Amino acid sequence: MTDNLVIVESPAKAKTIEKFLGKDYTVVSSFGHIRDLVRNNLGVEVENNFAPVYEIPEDKKKVVAELRKLADKATTVWIASDEDREGEAIAWHLISVLGLDPGTTRRIVFHEITKDAITRAVESPRQVDMNLVNAQQARRILDRLVGFELSPVLWKKVQPSLSAGRVQSVAVRLLVDREREIIGFIADSALRVTGTFSGTNSEGTDVQLKAECPKKFSTEGEARSFLEKCDASSFTVENIIVKPGTRSPAPPFTTSTLQQEAYRKLGFSVAQTMSVAQKLYEAGKITYMRTDSTNLSTLALNTAREVITNEYGAGYSRTRQFKTHSRGAQEAHEAIRPTYFDRKEVTGNNNEKKLYELIWRRAIASQMADARVEKTTINIGMSASPVSFTATGEVVLFDGFLKVYTESFDINAAEDEKAILPRVDKGMKLIPGTITALQRFTSPPPRYTEASLVKKLEELGIGRPSTYAPIISTIQSRGYVAREDRPGEKRTLAQLTLTKGKITRSEKTEIAGKEKSKLFPKDIGMIVNDFLIANFPDILDYNFTADVEKEFDEIASGEVKWEKMISTFYGPFRKTVDESLATRAKMTGARQLGTDPATGLPVAAKMSRFGPVVQLGEASGEQKPRFANLRRDQLLETITLEEALALFALPRAVGTFEDSEMTVGVGKFGPYVKHAGKFYSLKRGVDDPYTITGERAIDLIREKREGDKQKVISELGDIMVLNGRYGPYIMHDKTNYRIPKGTDPHKLTREECLAIIEKGTKTKSTRGRKKK
C-alpha cells in the first residue's frame, strides 16, 4: 500500500511521472474527464438556475471504480490534472466523484514533464480553483444548450439527424463562404513578359540572366507593341541593389502547426497525424501532442543547445523561447518536441519515423541561428521605353537553421524561385535572347484542406488541440462537407515570342482548377448553413467563440457568476429558437431550372430525402415525376438546365452480351453495368456511365468473372474457403470464420473447416451493426 496517490489525465504521463516520484507515490490516470452532462437529454435544468445534471459515462465506470479503490487506501491524494480550464474541472469532478476531502486533497500542476517541474509542483500544492471550474461548467453548458437546442430545429426544418454547434457550424460556414467566393470568381488575365539576356562583365566573363518585366499587359495588342519596342531597344544594366537580410526559424510544433506541416510535407490527413503522434507519445519518444504552446522546458533548451553545438558547431546554436500568439491558448503543456534531442531517428514504422524526424527537425531548428541571406535586384533599362526589366536573386550567406528545416507554405512555391544571379556591372550592355509575353490568369481563393481549415479555426480561437481532428471528421460524417479531388479543365494561353527580330504567336495549355484532397461543401451543408445564418446569425458569427471566451475569462477571474452569464445568453437565444420553429418553412434548397424542350415539363433541382436531385415534371401532374441524383461534383446552387437534362440519360442500354441486355446506371454503390441480373461496378476514375461503350462493359463483366474465380481457394460442399481483403477465411451459411494462424488454407479439409466453425471464432460482421 502506498501513502500517496497521484492522479493525472494521461496514462503515458503517469508512467513517466512515477519514475520521477519514486516508491512512495502511486501514479494513475483518469483517462481525461470522468463525468459529463447526461447523454440523452438536455442535461441542464433551465428552470433550476441552469443546474447541470452529471453522470459517469458507461466507458468510464471501470476507471472510476479503480480510482475509488486506490483513493480509499491512500492517505494523501494528489490531483495533477492539466493546468487549464478543463483540467481544473477534471480535478473538481474527481474530488466530488471519489468523495475526497477538499481540505486535505492536494491539487498540483506542472507544464512540463521534467523532474524539476514535478518536484517543484509537489512542494507547492494548492486547492481547486472554483472560479476556473465554473468557467468550464459555463463553457460546457453553453455548448450543450446551443447544440441540443439548435439540432432539433434542423431536424424539423431541414432533415433528421443533422447537427449544429458553436464550433462545427462555423467550420462549415468557412467552407461555404469560401466556395461561394470561388463560384462568383471571374478569372482575369494579363500577359507577363520575361526575357533572357546575355553580356560580358568587366572580368571578361560571358553571363546570362533571366529577367521579368513588372508591367503587365491586359491585351495581346499591347503586349505585341511592347515586344516591338523591345526589338528596337538596346538594354543596359541600370542599377544593382544588394540588400542583406535574415530569416528566422519557425517555433516548435503545436498540434495545429504539426497537422499543417505533416499534411504539406508528408501528405498525412489530420487524423492520421494525430494517430501517428499518439504512438510516438506512448512510446515516450515525443512530448504530449495535444498542445497550443510553443514553450520549451529549460531542460529541453539546454539539451537542444548541446546537440546543436556537437552536431553543427556553436555558431549554429541560438537558444530562444517563442511566445504563443494563438487566440485563447491555455498552454498547459510544452510544445511538441522529441523527448531526447540526441535521438535523430527512432524505431517504428515508416510513418512514425517520418513524423518523428519532422518533429525533431522543427524543434532543433527553432533553437538554431538565423540564416543570413543577400537579396539582389538588377534593373535592366531599355532605350525605347521607360519600362525596365528586373532580375532578382537570393544568395544564402550563412544557412543557420536552414541546415535542418524549411517551413512549407500553401502558396505555389514555384512562383518565387530564388535564383543565384551572375556577376554584372552597372552600365553593362546586355543583348536580349528570347523575350516572351505569356498570358496568365488570376486564381480564385484556394479551397481549404483539412490542415488549412484547422489553421483558420485556430486563428479564430475556435476549437482546441484535442478537437481539431474530431471537428474535421464530424463535419464530414454529417455529410456537410467531403474531401474530394477535381480533374480540372484545360485552358488555352496566348503566347508571343520575340526572337531575332521576329514576333511569333503560339498557344500553350494549362490545367486550371485541379484539386487534390480538398474540402468541398455539399448541398446539405450549404442548406443548413444558410438556415442557421438566417436564424442564428450571432452564433454563426466568426467572433462568437472569441466573445464568449472573454466572458468565460471573467467567470474564471471571479468577476461574473456563471449562472448570470448563461442566463443572459439563453433568454434571447431560446426566444429565437421558438420563433424559428413557429415561423420558418422547411428548407429544401429548391430551384426552378426551366423547361425540358422534349417534353415541355418543368425541371427543378432540390434536396430530397436521400440527397440532392433534379426533378422532371411535378408531383401534381398527370404523370409521376422522374428523378435523378446529382453527380458528386455538382451543386444545387449552380446546376444548369442542360446539366440537369443530361442526368436523366441514365439508366441507358449499351448493347447485348450472351443474349442478355446490358444497361448502365448509377446505384447505391456507384456506377454499374447490369447484365443478366448481375451487377458489375465501373472503374472509378476510368469509366464514365454517360459515355461507356458496350465493348468496355463486356470487358468489365469478363474481368469481374476472372477475379471471382481467384477469390475461391476451395469449395467443400456448402463450405467455401475464400481469399478476402484481410487474408483467407471460411464462409459457411452466410457467416465468416477466421482461420487459425499457421494453417494452410489450401489444405483445409471439410472436417477441419467444420471444427473451426464449431469453435465459433466468428469474425464480427459490421453489417447491420448500428452506428454509434
Next chain:
DNA sequence: CAGTGAGCGAGCTTCCGCTTGACTT
C-alpha cells in the same frame, strides 16, 4: 449490395473537450 423521391406518426438523432483502445470481410 445496385432504392428511394408523398404524407402520417412513433421513436430516435444532437453539442464540445478531456482521454485511450477496439475494430477489421
